[in-house]
Amino acid sequence: MLLNPLGLLALAALVLPLLIHLFSRSKGRRVLVGNIALYRQARRQRVLEPRLVQWLLLLLRLALLALAALLLAGLARPGLESLPGTTAYLTPTWQAAAGPEQRARLEDFDRVLLLAPGTPDLAPGLEADASATGAGTRTGDPAGSVSTPGSETLPEMAADPWAQLAERLATVRHDDVHVFALGQAGEFPADAPALGPEITWHVGEPGTGYTTGSTDTPGWNGDAGVAAIPLSVTLVAGPDHARDADLLATALETASAHRNIALALERSTAWAFEPARPRDAVVWLAEAPPPGTLQARRLVQGIPGDSTQADFPDTLLRELLGEDAWSAGALRAPADPSAAARRDAPTGGGPNRPLAPWLALAMALLFGLERWLAERPSRGQEREAAA
């Protein structure tokens, strides 16, 4: 599988050694002699060796270039492990919150895995019983003390289920992936890693019913069972601050996508700004001071915080939503992981194991062989050296 098929264009470079080989057939020192007949006789003793070595060298060089092209093309092979059938991944928070009804749904899956260190395998039948005490962890991983649903320790354990999921998807070939999550922002942090698109998401609170959707289904976000937090923001910036405005817009879009915030972003300039229209927040980047008649719950002047910091999107959201709304639930608001997945998924998709290190190793070996063959002293020289 090629992650970057355009890299195969580098195969065109194979023509070079071929041409060089064909045009340098006069390989060998050219010596002008008076009577070729004497040398023609000597040719009877000539050996195929020089020519054979030349062909071998050509092959080696072609192979080297082909490997380089494959390296550029990002040759990868499918993940080693393969999981046929349906696979369900649960976030620890979902597992903790799920009731018997939801657990029953897991029986349809061939295997159920918890997104916790060690990715313990949960037998659906056992999990159906709320009193299950972790006997279902087949891996025997002590970290998989997933057990006791509803226990208070679980949310803390779920340090990074998303990273866990991403790693699984990148290294194991799945037929059908389902992810069960509450959709809380804590499960899926803002800097979510890229995931492949072939995931069926089951996002929602176990108590309030499920929302399922596929990342291939556009507009799923709107159908989510949990309403997104509405946030209408107007970015007011002159041409001098266009770059800042772009930065803020990107940060806002990313942060709200990861947190299932229904963002209505509007860009405006100071003179076109309509202060009377109500909106949640205004970010004022323009030189002119904001008008006094401004109708907005929050007004942010300039860029809040340090945009180079990792928590900048959080800072920004906090500023725009207000401390109350932030602490009330924005952080725990249902997120839409599929949105982030769609956004960041690599085009190739699928769990792949890049072969770059192996390719590089093979190239190094071939190069060594090529050098040895090319600079190997001829037998005549050896004989002379021995003499």
Added chain:
Amino acid sequence: MEQFIDPRTLARVRDLPLVARTVADGFLHGIQPSHQRGMGIEFSQYRSYEPGDDPSRIDWKLYARSDRYFVRQSERESEIAIWFVLDCSRSMAQASEGGAWSKFDYARHLVATLAYLAQGQGDQVGFLSLSGEANHFLPPAGGTPQWHRLLKELHRVQPGGRFPDPDRVAAHMGRLQLPGLVVVISDFHQASDEIFAFVRKASTRQNEVAALQLTCADEIDFPYEGPTRFEDLETGETVLVSAARAREGYLATRRDWQERLSRALGLIDVRLDTVDIDQPLDAAMHAFLERRRKRLAS
């Protein structure tokens, strides 16, 4: 024009007693000094003026002393003509890698030097260059002007093409067959046997043909390594060999070829002398003249 004469060469050769014996008495041919009296360089004796004698030969100082007409008599000039036949085929352009001269360059210097010695001895010198493109012919004559004409010819000739068929040089053959010495300077690399044929035709009972074969160190030693592409100067044919392995075969082939060459020339009474162009010219000439001297003395 003087560039063809290496002064050191001449100086060294002239110091040798060999020159005193071999060269002075008519150079290569004059092992039997002529005792006929006549016009010449070396004064021999006076005799009385007789009608028909050239008045310019009268010794006027002696006339002043004796009041009688005497003419100077010296040892007669050698009548032999020495022909230098230079093979100007393209193969003569061969040179050793890193060698100073090609065979052709070497041959030009050799001819100029030998001709200088010859004309100094009063011999007549003729020159014939044979190539596929143009043949230069300089009829034999004596004296320094002839030597200068020869140098001019040597300047003009260039190696090119193949050695011509004997038919094409039939016009000059008659002159070569007259009494004298014909020095054929060649590498004796021939497509079929055109050089043999020429030598065979040129060699008669009246004259003597000396074959001077020019070789170079690379030809003799085959110092190549690795894949080597040999290209024929005349035909352009190439042969790619792994030099180290082909060496034995080449040397055997060449030895065989050389033997066949001397034998073939020996059959028509032509002695082959081999000169390595990568050896100093004077040393080679010395050796050549020494060999001739011994041969003629025996």
